Amino acid sequence: xxxxxxxxxxxxxxxxxxxxxxxxxxxxxxxxxxxxxxxxxxxxxxxxxxxxxxxxxxxxxxxxxxxxxxxxxxxxxxxxxxxxxxxxxxxxxxxxxxxxxxxxxxxxxxxxxxxxxxxxxxxxxxxxxxxxxxxxxxxxxxxxxxxxxxxxxxxxxxxxxxxxxxxxxxxxxxxxxxxxxxxxxxxxxxxxxxxxxxxxxxxxxxxxxxxxxxxxxxxxxxxxxxxxxxxxxxxxxxxxxxxxxxxxxxxxxxxxxxxxxxxxxxxxxxxxxxxxxxxxxxxxxxxxxxxxxxxxxxxxxxxxxxxxxxxxxxxxxxxxxxxxxxxxxxxxxxxxxxxxxxxxxxxxxxxxxxxxxxxxxxxxxxxxxxxxxxxxxxxxxxxxxxxxxxxxxxxxxxxxxxxxxxxxxxxxxxxxx
Amino acid sequence: xxxxxxxxxxxxxxxxxxxxxxxxxxxxxxxxxxxxxxxxxxxxxxxxxxxxxxxxxxxxxxxxxxxxxxxxxxxxxxxxxxxxxxxxxxxxxxxxxxxxxxxxxxxxxxxxxxxxxxxxxxxxxxxxxxxxxxxxxxxxxxxxxxxxxxxxxxxxxxxxxxxxxxxxxxxxxxxxxxxxxxxxxxxxxxxxxxxxxxxxxxxxxxxxxxxxxxxxxxxxxxxxxxxxxxxxxxxxx
Ligand SMILES: Nc1ncnc2c1ncn2[C@@H]1O[C@H](COP(=O)(O)OP(=O)(O)OP(=O)(O)O)[C@@H](O)[C@H]1O
Ligand SMILES: [Mg+2]
Numbered sequence: 210x211x212x213x214x215x216x217x218x219x220x221x222x223x224x225x226x227x228x229x230x231x232x233x234x235x236x237x238x239x240x241x242x243x244x245x246x247x248x249x250x251x252x253x254x255x256x257x258x259x260x261x262x263x264x265x266x267x268x269x270x271x272x273x274x275x276x277x278x279x280x281x282x283x284x285x286x287x288x289x290x291x292x293x294x295x296x297x298x299x300x301x302x303x304x305x306x307x308x309x310x311x312x313x314x315x316x317x318x319x320x321x322x323x324x325x326x327x328x329x330x331x332x333x334x335x336x337x338x339x340x341x342x343x344x345x346x347x348x349x350x351x352x353x354x355x356x357x358x359x360x361x362x363x364x365x366x367x368x369x370x371x372x373x374x375x376x377x378x379x380x381x382x383x384x385x386x387x388x389x390x391x392x393x394x395x396x397x398x399x400x401x402x403x404x405x406x407x408x409x410x411x412x413x414x415x416x417x418x419x420x421x422x423x424x425x426x427x428x429x430x431x432x433x434x435x436x437x438x439x440x441x442x443x444x445x446x447x448x449x450x451x452x453x454x455x456x457x458x459x460x461x462x463x464x465x466x467x468x469x470x471x472x473x474x475x476x477x478x479x480x481x482x483x484x485x486x487x488x489x490x491x492x493x494x495x496x497x498x499x500x501x502x503x504x505x506x507x508x509x510x511x512x513x514x515x516x517x518x519x520x521x522x523x524x525x526x527x528x529x530x531x532x533x534x535x536x537x538x539x540x541x542x543x544x545x546x547x548x549x550x551x552x553x554x555x556x557x558x559x560x561x562x563x564x565x566x567x568x569x570x571x572x573x574x575x576x577x578x579x580x581x582x583x584x585x586x587x588x589x590x591x592x593x594x595x596x597x598x599x600x601x602x603x604x605x606x607x608x609x610x611x612x613x614x615x616x617x618x619x620x621x622x623x624x625x626x
Numbered sequence: 627x628x629x630x631x632x633x634x635x636x637x638x639x640x641x642x643x644x645x646x647x648x649x650x651x652x653x654x655x656x657x658x659x660x661x662x663x664x665x666x667x668x669x670x671x672x673x674x675x676x677x678x679x680x681x682x683x684x685x686x687x688x689x690x691x692x693x694x695x696x697x698x699x700x701x702x703x704x705x706x707x708x709x710x711x712x713x714x715x716x717x718x719x720x721x722x723x724x725x726x727x728x729x730x731x732x733x734x735x736x737x738x739x740x741x742x743x744x745x746x747x748x749x750x751x752x753x754x755x756x757x758x759x760x761x762x763x764x765x766x767x768x769x770x771x772x773x774x775x776x777x778x779x780x781x782x783x784x785x786x787x788x789x790x791x792x793x794x795x796x797x798x799x800x801x802x803x804x805x806x807x808x809x810x811x812x813x814x815x816x817x818x819x820x821x822x823x824x825x826x827x828x829x830x831x832x833x834x835x836x837x838x839x840x841x842x843x844x845x846x847x848x849x850x851x852x853x854x855x856x857x858x859x860x861x862x863x
Contacts, residue, residue: 214744225732524728527689528742528790529717531710618690621724622680 215534218525219541222514229510233546234553236503237597241554244496244593246561246583251492253566253583255485259453261417262474264358267325267447268456270477271315271463272470274306275299301470308443311467315448320459325349325356325447328430330437335397335405336388343384343426345398347433356449359414359427366392366412375432377411383423385413398426400436408432497596504600507546511539511608515615523617536613543605550601551594558593634701636830637663637686637798642695644681644853655681656692657853663798663830668821670841671834673850679834680725680802682850686832687722687800688712700797717745721791725802725834728787729775735762735786736771742793761789764819766812781807788816792823799824801833805840817843 223230278298305311308326315324325348332345350372354360360368364382371377378398380390390396390410397405408428416422434440448463450456456473463471475482515522522535566583644656655678663669671679684690686697688704697705699719704712716722729738739758743749749757762771765785770778775786784807791799799820805813817840824831833844841847842861849857 214741214747217744218741221732221737520728521730524730525741526713527687527716527722527724527728529713529715529720529745529794531713533710534713534745618684621684621689621728 213537214530215537216541219538219545222518222538223542223545226514229514230546233503233507233510234550236506237500237546237550237601238554238557240496240500240503241551241593241597242557242561243499244493244596245555245558245589246565247492247496248489248589248592249558249562249583249585250565250581251485251489252586252589253581255482255489256584257578257582258481258485259474259478262478263449263453264362265416265418265421266474266477267356268450268453268474269448269460269463270472271305271311271446271448271467272444272472273304274302274469276302276468303444304439305443305446305469308446311469312446314467315446315463318459320451320455321448322451323352323355323449325352325449326430326443327353327445327447328433328437328439328442329444330433330439331401332426332436333399334384334388334426335399336390336394338389341384341388344424345400345433345437346425346427347430347437348427349430353427353447356447362414362416363412364415366410368412371411374409374411375429376406376408377428378408379412379414379427380410381422381425382413382415383419384426385410387423398428398436400438403436403438406432406436493592500593500596500600503550503597504604507543507601508604508608511542511605512611514542515539515608515612518612519615519620522612522615523620526615526617527621532613535615536609539609539612540602540605543601543609544598547598547601551597554593554597555590558590633665633828634698635662635664636700637661637832638696638698639686640696642682642685642692642697644678644685644690644692646681655853656685659695659853659855661686661832661848661855663832665828665830666825667830667846668824668844669830669832669846669848670844671832671848671850671855672836672838672841677850678853679850683722683800683802683832683834686798687720688716689722717742718794719797721794721796721799723784723787723791723799723801723804725806729778729783729790731776732774734772734774735767735778735782735789738775738786739790739793742790746794758789758793761792762786765789765816781809781812784808785812785816788820795827797829799829799831799833801831803834803836805835805837813837813840 276299278300305326312324312326315321327349328347330345331342334341334343350368363379366379371379378396385391392410392412394410396408396410398408399405414427434442450459453474457475460471460473460476463469525535562583562585565581568581569579570581571579639659639661642656642659645652646655647653659682671682673679681690685692691705696703699715704715707715730741733741736755736758739761740754743754743757759768759771762768765788767782767785767789770782775783778786784804788801788804791801801820804820805816808816820831821843823829833840835841845861847859847861848855
């Protein structure tokens with residue numbers, strides 16, 4: 210099949226003006242590449258943060274039981290009444306009610322990968338160096354390892370030793386630094402009331418979340434229950450989901466089904482997530498502006514091309530090319546630039562993203578990392594290409610329109626006189 | 627010419643009027659031009675500079691619209707059609723050679739000749755190339771077919787433009803001083819080619835010329851003055 214005449218002429222016009230081609234192309238290429246690499250970074254950090262959060266506290270945490278109180282508000286004429294329940298009309302009971310049953314029910318959901326119950330309360334940890342109020346969490350180690358990334362978080366000591374020591378402890382790394390303790394050390398734990406218990410540090414963990422690493426201490430459920438004086442109590446259940454993105458709806462369902470407070474990670478981390486979101490949006494806007502600028506460049510170049518080509522346009526018109534053909538020639542020129550620019554930009558964006566992931570940074574705070582974190586997602590590329598096409602096509606539309614509307618005879622006559 | 631009677635004229639113009647320019651500097655460039663080009667005839671328009679020859683050709687070639695009058699090409703009225711149809715008509719039925727040979731600079735001679743064929747879209751790439759080469763050979767430029775047109779001399783460019791005007795085998799050829807830049811040998815050759823085509827294939831050629839030798843060998847000569855055809859003579863051969 211022969212090439213469409215306007216595409217053919219567009220290719221020839223584009224190829225004949227190498228300098229403006231390079232100029233237009235570089236704008237699009239850089240815009241696309243920057244867009245991809247900045248999105249990869251911001252989303253990379255966001256994803257990394259989410260993984261950290263999920264690994265430590267699960268997709269959903271189930272907490273206190275509540276009892277909805279139905280206050281009759283409306284009474285229908287036929288004697289039926291409608292009930293409205295809201296946050297205000299709930300009555301809360303601390304802790305999980307009948308945890309064994311609840312866990313079995315949760316495990317039956319196909320969306321649920323693992324569940325881990327724990328009991329939590331404040332305790333004082335005393336070393337020969339100083340006292341510190343900590344959050345003591347009594348966990349079921351086997352369940353915890355399935356529901357969280359605790360195994361990978363251990364940076365010192367030994368989980369197997371912890372497993373067989375009823376009074377063994379796992380201490381957050383920042384807390385361990387502060388108290389200057391290491392695996393093997395003996396410390397004393399005291400609950401709200403009661404006497405100190407001698408415990409051994411068996412490991413130090415690093416979750417990556419500062420708030421956790423500077424205050425949390427893990428022990429076994431029964432030990433924690435006795436120190437905290439909360440016999441048989443479970444404060445919360447960590448739920449790991451197959452698809453963490455679905456956590457809000459699943460949490461809502463659990464809350465309704467089991468009458469226990471259920472919080473998704475999206476709900477718990479709202480604040481941080483909003484920051485990431487804003488960062489991503491702002492970088493997207495900034496880079497889209499770069500692409501828009503490239504669009505302006507292309508607009509200028511194409512407008513100039515149209516002015517330089519008035520003679521050619523008139524000739525083409527005189528030989529039977531329609532307005533639409535002429536418009537097509539300039540739109541195709543934009544399309545050619547957008548296509549080559551997007552293709553090269555995507556490759557460059559990929560290379561840039563990879564290079565960025567190698568840059569070392571030392572980051573401790575809401576998460577820990579030693580390198581730039583990047584996310585690889587085809588959506589970044591799709592969006593970059595889409596934005597490039599739209600801005601280039603908008604930029605070429607007006608010059609193309611202008612070219613199409615040039616009356617040929619004025620030019621032919623004009624250059625004759 | 628019994629043949630001509632059975633066919634509609636290739637081109638028929640009635641009472642064409644054209645004004646050019648703005649308000650005060652408005653010029654009445656064409657004042658009621660009548661012209662009929664029967665199939666198989668060659669017409670010359672002669673007249674002083676500025677009498678409106680080019681302006682007439684633009685209108686006949688559907689590049690400009692008259693302010694009044696009537697125009698038919700191949701028996702079809704063409705003044706009321708829209709831009710798309712007019713473009714198609716130009717592409718299929720009209721070959722135009724400008725007074726100032728206009729070629730696309732970035733294209734080779736051959737590619738220039740192929741441009742109207744490309745729009746028509748009836749031939750394959752190879753067929754277009756073969757036809758372009760043939761036409762260029764006819765105007766004596768076979769050896770320069772692949773040359774960028776900006777590297778051709780003025781006369782060569784003019785011949786490329788003539789070959790291009792013939793690309794789609796048009797019904798009507800309009801040429802504005804097509805041999806102005808040519809030496810007598812090439813001028814004869816090009817003119818011979820055009821007249822041969824017209825006579826053998828029942829086309830019509832209207833050419834503007836200042837060269838009496840060329841006007842003398844045309845079938846009809848129209849003298850133009852101040853926007854009117856003041857005298858038409860037939861050359862018997
Ligand atoms: N855009 C315009 N506005 C006003 N007058 C114009 C315009 N274009 C052409 N004219 C005038 O129209 C008249 C006819 O011009 P045209 O180009 O048709 O002459 P011509 O017969 O082809 O002359 P030549 O032999 O020099 O090519 C001239 O007097 C010219 O000055
Ligand atoms: Mg003229």
